Amino acid sequence: MEALEASPNAVLQAPPGAGKTTVLPLALCFDKPDGYDVTQARRTIIVLEPRRLAAKAAAARMASMLGERVGETVGYHVRFDRVVGRDTRVEVVTEGVLVRRLRADAELRDVAAVIFDEFHERNLDADVALALCREVQQTIRPDLRLLVMSATLGQVGARVAKLLTDDASVEGGAGEVPIIVSEGKSYPVETIYCGAPGVGFGELERATTSAVLTAVRAASEGDVLCFLPGAAEINRVIRELRQELPANVDAVPLYGALTPDEQNLALAPSKPGRRRVVVSTPIAESSLTISGVTVVVDSGLCKSPKFDARKGMTRLETTRISKASADQRRGRAGRVAPGTCYRLWGEALNSKLAPDTTPEILQADLTPVALDLATWGVGDGASMAWLDPPPEGPLIAARRLLRALGAFEDDRDVPSAIGELMSELPVHPRLARMLLFGASRGAESARLACQLAAVVGDRDLISGRDAPLDIRTRLRALWGQDPLGGEGIADAPPPPTTDASGPTRVPIGTKLPKSGKKIKGAPRGKRASVNSAVSTATGGATGANFNVDERAVAEATKVSEQLLGHLRRLAKTHPDFCAPGVGEGDPAGVVWSFLCGASDSEAGVLLAMAYPDRVAARKSRGGAFQLSGGGAASVGADHKDDALLRTEDKTNETLVIVELAGDGAGNAGSRNDRIRLAAPISRACFEGPDGPLFEALAEERDDVFWTSASKAVFARKRLAVGELVLREVPFSVKDSDATIPAMLEGVREMGLAGAFGLSKNTVTWLKRCEFVHRSGVDPTFPDLSECALLASADEWLAPWLAGATSKADLSKIDVSSLLRNTMSYEHSQLVDSSCPTHVLLPSGTNCPVNYEGDIPVVAARLQELFGCDVTPTVGGVAVELHLLSPASRPVQITRDLASFWREAYVDVRKELAGRYPKHYWPLNPLEAEATNRAKPRKT
Numbered sequence: 001m002e003a004l005e006a007s008p009n010a011v012l013q014a015p016p017g018a019g020k021t022t023v024l025p026l027a028l029c030f031d032k033p034d035g036y037d038v039t040q041a042r043r044t045i046i047v048l049e050p051r052r053l054a055a056k057a058a059a060a061r062m063a064s065m066l067g068e069r070v071g072e073t074v075g076y077h078v079r080f081d082r083v084v085g086r087d088t089r090v091e092v093v094t095e096g097v098l099v100r101r102l103r104a105d106a107e108l109r110d111v112a113a114v115i116f117d118e119f120h121e122r123n124l125d126a127d128v129a130l131a132l133c134r135e136v137q138q139t140i141r142p143d144l145r146l147l148v149m150s151a152t153l154g155q156v157g158a159r160v161a162k163l164l165t166d167d168a169s170v171e172g173g174a175g176e177v178p179i180i181v182s183e184g185k186s187y188p189v190e191t192i193y194c195g196a197p198g199v200g201f202g203e204l205e206r207a208t209t210s211a212v213l214t215a216v217r218a219a220s221e222g223d224v225l226c227f228l229p230g231a232a233e234i235n236r237v238i239r240e241l242r243q244e245l246p247a248n249v250d251a252v253p254l255y256g257a258l259t260p261d262e263q264n265l266a267l268a269p270s271k272p273g274r275r276r277v278v279v280s281t282p283i284a285e286s287s288l289t290i291s292g293v294t295v296v297v298d299s300g301l302c303k304s305p306k307f308d309a310r311k312g313m314t315r316l317e318t319t320r321i322s323k324a325s326a327d328q329r330r331g332r333a334g335r336v337a338p339g340t341c342y343r344l345w346g347e348a349l350n351s352k353l354a355p356d357t358t359p360e361i362l363q364a365d366l367t368p369v370a371l372d373l374a375t376w377g378v379g380d381g382a383s384m385a386w387l388d389p390p391p392e393g394p395l396i397a398a399r400r401l402l403r404a405l406g407a408f409e410d411d412r413d414v415p416s417a418i419g420e421l422m423s424e425l426p427v428h429p430r431l432a433r434m435l436l437f438g439a440s441r442g443a444e445s446a447r448l449a450c451q452l453a454a455v456v457g458d459r460d461l462i463s464g465r466d467a468p469l470d471i472r473t474r475l476r477a478l479w480g481q482d483p484l485g486g487e488g489i490a491d492a493p494p495p496p497t498t499d500a501s502g503p504t505r506v507p508i509g510t511k512l513p514k515s516g517k518k519i520k521g522a523p524r525g526k527r528a529s530v531n532s533a534v535s536t537a538t539g540g541a542t543g544a545n546f547n548v549d550e551r552a553v554a555e556a557t558k559v560s561e562q563l564l565g566h567l568r569r570l571a572k573t574h575p576d577f578c579a580p581g582v583g584e585g586d587p588a589g590v591v592w593s594f595l596c597g598a599s600d601s602e603a604g605v606l607l608a609m610a611y612p613d614r615v616a617a618r619k620s621r622g623g624a625f626q627l628s629g630g631g632a633a634s635v636g637a638d639h640k641d642d643a644l645l646r647t648e649d650k651t652n653e654t655l656v657i658v659e660l661a662g663d664g665a666g667n668a669g670s671r672n673d674r675i676r677l678a679a680p681i682s683r684a685c686f687e688g689p690d691g692p693l694f695e696a697l698a699e700e701r702d703d704v705f706w707t708s709a710s711k712a713v714f715a716r717k718r719l720a721v722g723e724l725v726l727r728e729v730p731f732s733v734k735d736s737d738a739t740i741p742a743m744l745e746g747v748r749e750m751g752l753a754g755a756f757g758l759s760k761n762t763v764t765w766l767k768r769c770e771f772v773h774r775s776g777v778d779p780t781f782p783d784l785s786e787c788a789l790l791a792s793a794d795e796w797l798a799p800w801l802a803g804a805t806s807k808a809d810l811s812k813i814d815v816s817s818l819l820r821n822t823m824s825y826e827h828s829q830l831v832d833s834s835c836p837t838h839v840l841l842p843s844g845t846n847c848p849v850n851y852e853g854d855i856p857v858v859a860a861r862l863q864e865l866f867g868c869d870v871t872p873t874v875g876g877v878a879v880e881l882h883l884l885s886p887a888s889r890p891v892q893i894t895r896d897l898a899s900f901w902r903e904a905y906v907d908v909r910k911e912l913a914g915r916y917p918k919h920y921w922p923l924n925p926l927e928a929e930a931t932n933r934a935k936p937r938k939t
Contacts, residue, residue: 001031003178004147008137009164010177011157012149015184016328017289017335020149021047021054021117022061025090028113029073043112047092050123051283052078053256053263058117059083059092079426080562095125096426102132103375103423106140113145118286119160120150120324122359122388128369131384132376134163138385151286152324154356156387163385189296189334193347204344205233208299209240211342212277215295216249222294222337223270224277225284227329229301229318231255232463234279241277248273254280254288257459257551266290282321285328296333296341300326304358307365307394323353359388366390367429370398371407374415375423404612405433406696421577425566427453434610436577439567441692443581446567447560449606451478454560456610456658460677461553464546469635469644471658471679472603477548478556484643604681605692607656612697614657615681615721625655625675628722633660633673644678654683654726683726686719697721702731704738706746712806713742736803743801747810748790755807756815766819767851768835772827774854775875777834781827784819796822834875842868842930855880855895861888862908863920866928869898886916886934901925 003010014020025047049055059076066073075084076092084091093101102108114133119126130148137144148160161177197207208226215224228234234253241251254266266278269291278290282302302325303316321329326343333339343350361369369390373381380395402408407419407429415423422432431453438449455461455474462474462483473483571578608615613629623635623645635645644655659677688694704715715738719727733739747755753763769784782788789796800813820828835856838846843864850857856874859882871878871894883892883900891908894900905925913921920935922928929936 001027003180004028004145007177008142008144009146010148011153011161011164011179012147012182013153013157013179014149014151014182015186015331015335016151016286018182018184020182021049021058022065024149025115026062026065026074028115029089043110044088045090045113045115046098046111047090047115048095048098048117048126048129049092050095050118050121050126051256052081052094053258053283054118054288055092055094056260057263057267057288059090062090062092080559095123095129098129099125099132099372100424100426102129102136103372106136106376108133108136108141108144111144113147116146116148118150119148120152120154120156120286120357122156122357122361124360124364124369127359127361127387128372130160130163131381131386132372134385135378138166152328154324156356159387163387185335186331187334187336187338189330189339189341191330192340192342193350194342194344196345196349202236204228204299204301205236205240207344208233208237208297209244211297211344212237212241212279213244215297215340215342216245216275216277219295219340221275222339223275223290223292224295224297225290225293225332226277226279226297226299227282227285228279228299229303230281230316231257231459233299234281237279241279245277249275249277251277251279254278254284254290256281256283257555259551282325284332285325290332292336293332294337294339296329296339298326298329298341298343300343300345304363305360305365306363320353322355322357323350324356326350326353361388361390364394365428366394366398367401370395370402370413371415371419371423371429374402374408374413375420379413401613402429405429405609407433418577421570421574424570425563427457427563430610431457434606435563435567436570437609437696438606439571439578439582442579445602445606446579446582447564448475448602450560450563450567451475451556452603452606453563454478454556456607456677457559458555459549459552461556462546462548465638466545468546469639469642469675469678471607471677474677475603478553478560483548601680601682601685604654604656604679605685607658607679608681608685608693608697611656611658613722614660615697615724616655616657616675616678617724617726618653623675625657626724627657628724630723631673633657633675636674639675644680654681655679656681686721686726693721698726703728704733704742706742706749708749710806711746711750713739713746713804733805739803739805740798740801743804743810744793744798746807747793747797750807752786752789752815755810756813757811759816762816762819764837764851765831768831768837769823771835771851771856771875772831775834775877777875778827778830781830782823784822789819836874839872839874839879841865841872841932843932844930845932849874849879853880857882859884859890861886861932862891862912863931863933865897866920866922866925866930868930869901869926871895871897885912886919 012020012024025045029045047055047058049058055076055078059070059074062074063070063072068074070076071083071085072087074090074092075088076082077084077097078094079096098114108114114129116126116130119130130146133144133146137146146164148164150157153160157179161179164177194207194211197203208228212224212226226237228237231253234255238251238253245251250270252262252266254263266276266280267288267290270276276292278284278293280290284290300321301318302321304319306317330341330343333341370380373379378384380399381390399408399413402419403411405418405422407416407422408414409416418433418436421436422429425432425435427435435446435449435453438445438447452471452475455471455478460467460474461477462468468483473485476485477483567578567582571582613627615628616625616633618624619626619632623640624632625634626632635642639645655675655678657675657678659675661674661676685691685693686698688698688700691698699720701718701720702715703718704713706712707714713733715731715733716728717731718725752758758766766784766786769782772778773781773783773785796818797815800818804810804813823831835851836849838848839858841847841860841864845860845864847858847860847864850859856877856879858872858879861884863886865881865883871881873879878895881894881897881900882890883894885891891912892900892904894904909921909923912919918934920928920931
């Protein structure tokens with residue numbers, strides 16, 4: 001409290017369980033140090049948590065400490081869920097929520113202080129929120145208080161303190177921002193290195209299960225906390241443990257997608273006489289306190305979001321944790337008593353771990369950040385104070401995507417009206433653009449867009465090795481239908497007629513036929529579940545290696561309705577962007593239209609607005625597709641028979657790819673990019689003028705281009721989306737000048753010699769000109785190297801290409817004269833005087849000069865240079881002499897002829913005199929007569 005009285009900002013490091021998340025905010029609220037008086041002007045203290053589960057748990061804990069319900073003095077606000085009241089003074093929020101609040105209220109008028117909890121995780125939104133809050137504090141809210149907290153900050157703590165320190169306060173003697181460190185109470189922890197598990201499927205789970213069972217048997221009391229990278233690994237280990245653990249030991253999972261009741265099982269203390277094994281994601285590393293833990297089993301792995309700017313993808317990769325995270329996890333075993341930590345790696349690897357977690361801002365998709373900065377009005381954010389600034393490359397890629405989405409005005413990084421609205425929606429800019437497009441198309445499209453955003457935005461609704469590629473299967477699962485469209489689908493009337501402009505409208509509120517036709521084998525009188533429908537339609541569990549995640553379905557349903565609420569509010573505030581009726585009625589119309597086939601392409605239409613760079617057309621009857629953003633992708637061998645690839649269905653010739661998976665090693669668009677999730681779309685949707693995507697994404701153009709194979713110019717009328725050509729027809733070029741750019745491309749591709757078949761004299765003349773230019777004897781002498789000539793061909797060659805359409809037409813052009821005409825008379829004279837084609841040897845022979853290399857070369861038999869100790873020169877440069885034997889084979893290369901006679905000639909004479917005895921080999925070559933014969937005439 002003393003530190004906070006003395007400084008507007010502070011950094012706090014305290015171990016898990018020390019009370020920094022729950023006790024400190026309440027202390028600030030009620031003890032009211034200077035600047036934290038929340039009763040004045042009814043301001044709140046914002047507490048930032050990196051995860052929704054942690055935010056809700058912290059709010060519940062603080063409310064419980066006050067004997068109140070959440071929403072009174074303490075509330076929370078996470079994505080799609082807010083519980084606060086008029087008397088709320090402490091609000092726990094996730095980091096992205098604060099960023100959106102800053103966009104709406106740059107002054108944070110109702111906020112007294114912002115507390116950044118668990119900052120060591122260096123989440124993207126945390127770094128952005130800190131930079132924005134610091135900007136607010138330094139410009140318009142000097143009274144705003146900032147407190148950065150973590151269980152372990154390491155060297156980052158000093159950097160944060162420096163970032164939060166005002167230069168003026170240091171100069172005035174106030175000092176830097178204080179770093180408060182609380183060691184807390186801890187007990188010794190024994191570390192056992194178990195060695196790394198194998199790399200095959202299931203090896204990690206088997207090694208983890210074995211280590212947990214060993215830990216349970218080795219200790220008679222205390223709970224076990226096990227860290228695994230993700231929910232899939234956790235569930236597999238839980239299944240194994242429940243079969244192997246003693247009867248008095250419970251195995252419980254802990255990760256963000258669980259229901260509150262399931263999460264409480266992991267967070268509540270063990271019942272008397274029972275022990276627990278809590279198998280958790282890194283959320284239990286520091287964000288949540290789990291009581292009674294004396295043993296930690298650490299896989300040493302985590303899921304990290306990594307963005308590949310070349311592929312435009314962000315994927316969660318399983319990576320090694322940092323040393324700081326490993327120590328943090330290990331410390332969990334020593335909070336209540338001496339403990340043990342089992343590490344699933346070798347001791348030698350421990351020293352190779354990265355010291356700290358890599359900040360997400362250095363490896364994440366920066367598209368949301370670029371939009372935040374643009375709407376904030378700071379461009380690329382270069383003027384802001386960052387702990388780690390956004391890297392330039394990914395930021396450029398992000399702005400390029402935002403321009404493609406229509407979020408920016410033309411080529412400027414200024415938000416358009418659409419971009420401003422996109423920033424108000426709590427989803428990725430891609431999905432925000434889709435939502436706005438759906439809202440503009442009508443009520444049904446708006447609801448379908450919300451459902452697609454819910455399906456795409458979080459974890460997949462269908463899991464398993466054979467999960468289908470078609471995103472419409474996820475929509476069917478969301479509606480309680482069989483994902484494959486087999487038995488279990490409602491009896492629908494015949495498909496109504498439709499066109500590419502959009503789905504046939506079914507009146508909102510129309511009653512849908514009873515969902516869930518009786519499934520064979522289902523209990524009488526009961527509706528079959530989605531998974532039983534899948535099992536029946538595919539021949540049972542052995543026929544379909546995938547399952548519908550009912551929990552994910554419930555969450556997606558909730559999210560889609562919340563997104564529809566956002567669109568409903570936008571329809572009221574911005575009616576020009578929304579069609580009438582958006583957000584009204586019930587989802588029956590959407591389901592009916594879709595199941596009747598009227599909206600089969602509507603999902604693709606909406607998704608194309610979110611993924612304009614992922615429109616893909618089949619390249620052949622196989623599974624390879626060309627992408628509008630460049631490159632290609634294909635379907636893996638395990639999905640080669642997927643229904644989405646049925647070649648007899650023409651609607652599957654063009655897709656919108658929602659999810660790609662690559663091996664991380666290839667170039668963008670390599671065949672290693674695998675299609676994981678996509679939607680079919682009719683090409684008619686891009687046809688003008690009635691196609692719904694024609695104006696937004698498609699381009700009709702006349703392309704005149706050079707073809708390497710034919711070495712000729714072709715002309716095509718094309719309909720294209722980005723680099724993807726959907727349709728092309730040939731046409732005749734009537735304007736003779738229209739072929740010139742394509743012909744220039746052909747010349748540059750073939751090179752001057754390949755295009756025109758340059759004569760030997762012309763090639764030699766060009767090489768002589770290059771030598772003069774390199775020598776620098778005349779600074780105004782033009783560069784006639786091939787590279788320079790091809791670059792400037794628009795000037796000297798283009799006028800002569802009018803009407804030319806093939807390589808054969810180039811033979812009619814006297815290119816030698818054209819090249820010589822590019823040079824003035826004075827420069828031509830300079831070439832002839834300083835770069836002769838031949839030099840006169842002492843023997844009287846005119847020997848040609850080769851200008852191919854950087855140094856002119858003269859090749860002559862050794863006898864032709866007798867009596868000469870001066871190396872010939874060209875343009876003031878000594879030539880490179882290739883001294884030849886009588887058989888014209890090189891015996892020595894030199895630019896110092898005198899040195900050759902003095903040092904090397906004796907040995908050369910010994911070797912060659914015996915081989916060529918009829919030729920002249922004087923003892924003193926400098927006194928001998930040069931000859932172009934075997935011997936001088938008088939000898």
